[in-house]
Amino acid sequence: MSTPGDTLTSGDALAGAAASEASPAGENRNDALTVTTVPAWRRAAGVVVIAAIAIGVFVTLVALFTDVGPWDALQGLVRGAMGSRDAVSETLTRAIPLALVGVGAAAALRAGIFNVGGEGQMAMGAVAATLAIRPIESAPALVVWTVAFVAAAGGGALWAAGPAALWAYRGVSEILSTLLVNFATVSLLTWLLTDTFLHDPDPFVITAQGESIPSRLELPLLLDGSRLHAGLFVMIVSTAVVAWWLRTPAGLRVDLAGANPTLAAQAGIRPTRLRVGLLLGSAAFAGIAGAVQLFGLSHRLSMGLTGGVGYTGLLVAVLGRAKPIVTMFAAIGFAALITGGEALETGGVPRSLVAVVQAVLVVGVALMTRVGRRS
């Protein structure tokens, strides 16, 4: 849609947030939302208002369209998300891939890059991990996991290489190209898991799925009787690494490239190269998320491995205002909604309602950051 030099594609918006110190006021033409100027009490008030609106939408839709009492549904949502040890561990389990995709997307958002391809990149990360461990399955588990995660990062990044090249050389919006790649990837994955050697060798299996990994290689569970696995540490470490990296001079360059590419170029930064790197890097995190799902949860390649996490992960990054640690907590929040939504489904409230609530929250954040800019 526009040439890389002045790509405005959007995330500049969020990028502006952290970059306001880095670029002189008034100069940064691409700076759209400067949250840093919002007084703390207004931000707190904004959060309360957004939460109230989201709850209001939830209650209204439940009251109008289902037979469940709105108050019961709200209670059920909260209890299903965090009412018991099992609920909490399930919420954390679901937060892991969301946060991994989210922190990668957050770093890219700061430089104005919207990586919408998390879904496909996760899938290909998992495929790459599966391929990489085939020759070394008997090696110590730690070696296998390391190789697998490196391969997954590479597979994810490779899957963003096409959109990255199209953006850098042809000016094709990375939003559209990464999205279109997702849709093609669903077909590719189906084919890989149906018609190729990746298909489950069990002759009775006809669905599209892969062979299960040796149980020795499954990520260890952290709590008895739950699905919470050691991927939790991958999530925490990844978030910490990205948060640290963004505080180094490299992070300053990222923010500057997002806030004002022209100024960044004058300062000796190559904004296009940096942004391509961030698109690939965020894809690498999505790939790792795919591998974590593979080793921690599904234990085999399957069509449901990604389950919308690639999309929701980007929303989480927006909700976290492109800050890694906030993004991780936003991921836990969204995971709580998803877990609670599953519990509601058994009670007669379709879980797709959760997607509506998530959208309301994200729109609310978009509005709030805008409010900040005005003051």
Added chain:
Amino acid sequence: MSEFWTLDFWETVLAGGLRLSVPIGIAAAGELVGERAGVLNLGVEGTMALGAFAGVAGAAASGAAGGLVAGALTGAVVGALFGWLVSRRQANEVVVGFAFALGGVGLATFLYRTSFDRPPEFDPFRAVSIPGLERLPLVGEVLFRQPLIVWLFPVLLAAIAFVLGRTRAGLELRACGDGPHAARARGVDVERVRWLSSVAAGALGGLGGAVLAAGIVGEYSDQIIGGRGFVALALVIAARWRPALLLPAAWGIGALQAFQLKVQAEGGFGLPVELLQALPFLVTLAVLAVGVGSGRAPRALGRLAQEAR
């Protein structure tokens, strides 16, 4: 198996393609109107899904035509909300658009699940043969044995081209997309024009979804839009923001979808089904890669947030 090169095969593909081009084309036409005013709405997917739901609900209540009206109205409401958020409130349009895409699909699914225990029954539009013309070889089957609804698309495109190119309202709309500051200096209420064009864009997006679900397929399903809203976004770029080019672009993508369905129905000709399913998306990507001239985009597109300062 060997029917690949028969006239019959290509008749089916082109005729089916024409039918399938209508919903995606109408939605793309709406997006085109919005983008010419400088509003980038990534939420077409969600608008189409809600339009599809409203279309089916409306059709169940008062026939397929009623479904189209319901779909368009629903889309207009969605567009009004989107326009208010991004134009009046200057919320980031990419973020809001993406939220609308996911939230809209979620809301449509929720509403369908809670509103209908079993799929509602109604008749989609039936094909009408035009006497005389239908006997023409190839053209007769492709153009003149179609439900009349397919003609809605070229008619709408002609109307849009006329309004954009030949009326004062169209000039003001384009001014908001190309030079909002100048437009404002000349007394155009840019926010209002953008809001209105967003309403129109939403109405067409909803209409597109309704045409698909209520007019052509005859039912709603969770995956009915299945990425069409995003392909519609790409179509606008491929058509270089010109209504006339949208017609061949939409027909092309519709024919690809019809080709995929027909080849699948014929047993695949030895091609993997999955490759065929990925084809529309891959071709769209290739067209974007080859054909995009960024110079033709409305100059203020995607810059809503910057202008407000």
